[in-house]
Structure formats: structure tokens, C-alpha cells
Amino acid sequence: DTGVSxxxxxxxxxxxxxxxxxxxxxxxxxxxYWYRQTLGQGPEFLTYFQNEAQLEKSRLLSDRFSAERPKxxxxxxxxxxxxxxDSAMYLCASSLEGxxxxxxxxxxxxx
Amino acid sequence: GQQLNQSPQSMFIxxxxxxxxxxxxxxxxxxxLWYKQDPGEGPVLxxxxxxxxxxxSNGRLTAQFGITRKDSFLNISASIPSDVGxxxxxxxRYAGGTSYGKLTFGQGTILTVHP
Numbered sequence: 001d002t003g004v005s006x007x008x009x010x011x012x013x014x015x016x017x018x019x020x021x022x023x024x025x026x027x028x029x030x031x032x033y034w035y036r037q038t039l040g041q042g043p044e045f046l047t048y049f050q051n052e053a054q055l056e057k058s059r060l061l062s063d064r065f066s067a068e069r070p071k072x073x074x075x076x077x078x079x080x081x082x083x084x085x086d087s088a089m090y091l092c093a094s095s096l097e098g099x100x101x102x103x104x105x106x107x108x109x110x111x
Numbered sequence: 112g113q114q115l116n117q118s119p120q121s122m123f124i125x126x127x128x129x130x131x132x133x134x135x136x137x138x139x140x141x142x143x144l145w146y147k148q149d150p151g152e153g154p155v156l157x158x159x160x161x162x163x164x165x166x167x168s169n170g171r172l173t174a175q176f177g178i179t180r181k182d183s184f185l186n187i188s189a190s191i192p193s194d195v196g197x198x199x200x201x202x203x204r205y206a207g208g209t210s211y212g213k214l215t216f217g218q219g220t221i222l223t224v225h226p
Contacts, residue, residue: 004153031212042114042199042216043154056213091153095212102146102153 004103006092012109013082020078021106025094032075035091043091082110117200117217125225132220133184140202143176143183148197190224197221
């Protein structure tokens with residue numbers, strides 16, 4: 001197992017387009033998290049799954065954002081009608097207990 | 112969203128010097144974690160602290176979980192050029208509801224090490 005994998009690493013999109021990111025967690029990890037990180041800031045929590053159940057969503061996750069983890073394995077994060085303010089690094093992490101393992105992130109640039 | 116107060120914001124040191132950074136919160140956390148992030152990568156866990164007062168080392172890194180559970184510090188001894196990066200503290204709560212597992216991060220400390 002090579003850790004948490006995120007795809008794509010970079011995404012440039014035009015304002016108003018939809019984008020989808022994928023996260024493949026460490027296989028035995030039942031918890032999966034999405035965070036967003038803007039320049040000069042620490043990561044901020046977006047949402048969290050335990051197996052396939054989405055247990056918590058941050059107020060940062062507007063109705064343009066949706067996340068799924070259909071079979072309790074990989075997860076997708078979709079942003080509809082992207083805005084320039086959505087430009088950020090989107091980080092996925094997984095855990096079984098205790099400290100997380102983060103992926104390398106998807107850098108989104110909305111132009 | 113809420114973030115922890117991490118200081119200093121940046122440090123410029125000479126190779127071989129020791130480094131200290133800390134993190135404070137207005138509320139209690141059950142777990143404190145320290146991460147390092149390199150440009151374009153995700154954070155990598157350095158040290159995890161689970162008990163108030165706990166002092167834990169990982170090589171040249173030492174971290175402590177404050178007695179009040181509202182603060183933590185990280186020390187790096189005998190710094191080397193590869194210590195360059197951004198260091199983040201993070202707090203985690205286990206108490207009730209659906210908040211289990213969520214991390215709250217500090218703003219980061221940017222460390223530059225001059226050879």
C-alpha cells in the first residue's frame with residue numbers, strides 16, 4: 001500500500017465549470033476526511049466519512065460541494081459551478097485510529 | 112473556520128541551532144498532533160500526543176502536550192537543511208456528537224534553515 005492517493009494532482013478550470021476529485025485511502029482505514037487549504041493557512045475541515053456514512057459536514061461545504069464514498073473505499077469530492085474563491089489545495093486523509101495519513105492533495109485553480 | 116494560534120509565524124535559523132514553536136487554544140483538545148508540510152505536498156505526521164503532560168520524542172523532535180490541554184510545543188534540536196518546511200500543530204477532540212476525528216489546525220510556522 002502506497003498511502004493515500006489523490007487524483008488529479010492539479011486542475012485548472014474555468015469559472016462556472018464542475019470539477020470532481022478522487023481520493024483512494026489506505027485500504028484498511030475506515031475513516032476518510034476532506035480538507036481545504038488556502039495559501040498561508042492550515043488545512044480546514046470540510047467533511048468526514050466513516051465507512052460509507054458521511055458523518056459531518058463543515059459550514060465551509062456550501063451546497064455547490066458534494067462528497068461521496070459509495071462503497072466505503074474511495075471517495076469523490078465534486079464542486080459545481082466553480083468560483084474563483086474555490087481555488088485551493090484539497091486534501092484527503094484517512095485513518096483507522098489516532099493520527100491521519102494525508103494524501104498529496106489536488107491543487108485547484110479557477111480562472 | 113476556527114484555527115489554533117501558532118507561533119512564531121516564521122523562523123530563519125542557522126544550521127545546528129535548536130528551534131521551538133508552540134500552539135495555543137482557547138478550548139481543550141484530547142489529542143495534539145504536529146505535522147510538517149513540504150511545498151505541493153500534504154502534511155506528514157511527525158508526533159502525536161494523547162495525554163496531558165505527555166512528552167514525546169521522535170529523533171531530533173520533541174513535543175509536549177500541555178497540562179491544561181490547551182497548548183502544545185514542538186522543539187527541533189540541531190537543525191539541518193532538510194528541516195525546512197511548514198510545521199503545523201493540530202488539535203483533535205473525542206467528546207460526543209459527530210465531531211470525532213476532525214482536526215483543527217494552526218496557521219503554520221515557516222522554517223528556513225541556512226547552511
